Amino acid sequence: MATPSGTQAVEALVIHAGRLIAVPGEAPRGPSTIVVQGGRIVEILPGFIERSGMRPLDLKDRTLLPGLIDTHVHFSFSPETKLWSAAIDTPEDVALFAFSNAKKTLEAGFTTVRDVGSDGYSIHALRDAIDDGIVTGPRIFLSGTSLSIVGGHGDMSGLNRQATEALYPYDYTGACTGAVECALRVREAAKYGADLIKITSTGGIMSEQARGLGQHLTDDELTSIVSTAHSLGLKVAAHAHGEAGVAASVRAGVDSIEHGTWLDADTAKLMATRGTWLVPTLGLLDGRKDESASPAVRAKMAEARSVAGRNIRLAVEHKVKFAFGTDAGVSPHGENARQFRLMVEQGPMSPAAALRSATVDAAALLGQSEHLGTIAVGKYADMIAVAGDPLRDITILEHVSTVIKDGRVILHAPADGR
Structure with a gap:
């Protein structure tokens, strides 16, 4: 697949994430802005940056990681x-x-x-x-x-x-x-x-x-x-x-x-x-x-x-x-996502390694590392958000609050429930 599906109808997004695990296995980043256009990630910036004419998505109290x-x-x-x-x-x-x-x-x-x-x-x-x-x-x-x-x-x-x-x-x-x-x-x-x-x-x-x-x-x-x-x-x-x-x-x-x-x-x-x-x-x-x-x-x-x-x-x-x-x-x-806890318990694997197996490593098995597995400029805008730190408690991944695929917000539960 050369392009994300149905990108002609995808709106531009500016995502403010409180914490960013861009590449599982590497050190997380602090507050970050991810700009999405045409179903792909076009910018990743430190801090919270505004972009006019784009739909804002407030994830300042969440951890953002690859789909x-x-x-x-x-x-x-x-x-x-x-x-x-x-x-x-x-x-x-x-x-x-x-x-x-x-x-x-x-x-x-x-x-x-x-x-x-x-x-x-x-x-x-x-x-x-x-x-x-x-x-x-x-x-x-x-x-x-x-x-x-x-x-x-x-x-x-x-x-x-x-x-x-x-x-x-x-x-x-x-x-x-x-x-x-x-x-x-x-x-x-x-x-x-x-x-x-x-x-x-x-x-x-x-x-x-x-x-x-x-x-x-x-x-x-x-x-x-x-x-x-x-x-x-x-x-x-x-x-x-x-x-x-x-x-x-x-x-x-x-x-x-x-x-x-x-x-x-x-x-x-x-x-x-x-x-x-x-x-x-x-x-x-x-x-x-x-x-x-x-x-x-x-x-x-x-x-x-x-x-x-x-x-x-x-x-x-x-x-x-x-x-x-x-x-x-x-x-x-x-x-x-129940399997993550089993991998950590039975490996024993670290939460970081378990998460990497479902992102970076899985993308490599599929032959799709160019498009999937990390949050990086040019890749498909596939991301999820959770409340908490999955590198400390892998079971947090069983409770995903936001899902974005190809730049489309599939699921989003704000902290205030609105």
């Missing part, structure tokens, strides 16, 4: 979505449901997301409508349907054969067998507008099957997917829980490991050497109730909980690059 980025969401479903929903929901239903989830996410302060696995093309339509300024939502980078083995995580299971074939035909699911067919699936995804490729290298915790969490895609299939995607300029995000599948994905050259639940020290060292990102999704099991899950899913949830946080501790220890991602859709939409 947050969640690199692992699924807008087309939620924890309440039923296995048989495709028998009831139309693509239009899914699009409207996804829009409602996108709205919750934006209002929670997440101005950009990476949607890594949504069936059909409803999310494509939502992304394009947001980019065109038709509806308001976070900036979306998407993979579309995940690529998987037949019967693996991402390929629907849990229904009888007749229902499965009717609702989830083979060419709809992203399933592939062998290097040639897997390369074809990548090319199809690129043809129909994917921004990246998402694969499920291992079994999944929430899949309605008891086939474990080990490696699914073969080494040859993984290599084919990665080489094809990279030749088309697309990055590859690999859902991977089990140790062998995580390691195989890293060896194949994927760009990010999603989850990495059973990450081990040797693979963490390899990730650090190769520059592979970790998106730890610590919110995956946060707040999930085992009682409503099937026995197979309950068993996998228990396994995952037994090692919760080990992945991020290894990432911190071995200096693996990591980006913020919640798995919202499996966890509730709009509560994305």
Whole structure:
């Protein structure tokens, strides 16, 4: 994207911030003025400077920081979505449901997301409508349907054969067998507008099957997917829980490991050497109730909980690059910021590092550092404000009072309530 969406209707803003975290990881600034025109930041000045003819936004009692980025969401479903929903929901239903989830996410302060696995093309339509300024939502980078083995995580299971074939035909699911067919699936995804490729290298915790969490895609299939995607300029995000599948994905050259639940020290060292990102999704099991899950899913949830946080501790220890991602859709939409506290508690990570993972680092994973991740002249005017200091108390990010995206004020709660 070369320009912010719908900039022709964006009014000029002059923002007075009491405290400015322009680049998470660097020292905050004191009272500052940020001038926004055409959806981009055009000036950053010390103190409170007036600009005639511009809309003032008084954040003198707030901390201003870059818009947050969640690199692992699924807008087309939620924890309440039923296995048989495709028998009831139309693509239009899914699009409207996804829009409602996108709205919750934006209002929670997440101005950009990476949607890594949504069936059909409803999310494509939502992304394009947001980019065109038709509806308001976070900036979306998407993979579309995940690529998987037949019967693996991402390929629907849990229904009888007749229902499965009717609702989830083979060419709809992203399933592939062998290097040639897997390369074809990548090319199809690129043809129909994917921004990246998402694969499920291992079994999944929430899949309605008891086939474990080990490696699914073969080494040859993984290599084919990665080489094809990279030749088309697309990055590859690999859902991977089990140790062998995580390691195989890293060896194949994927760009990010999603989850990495059973990450081990040797693979963490390899990730650090190769520059592979970790998106730890610590919110995956946060707040999930085992009682409503099937026995197979309950068993996998228990396994995952037994090692919760080990992945991020290894990432911190071995200096693996990591980006913020919640798995919202499996966890509730709009509560994305809950993961910050988990990162600080389980890392342990500093609040500054956790915040950086959802701004500077997430933008780098997306290949969007030129436009996103910091408050700097020339970048998109994506900013949030909070009451307090998130570098001392990261949970403050769960209560965002102002959201600005592309220079538009999406949400603003003044201190006096007016």
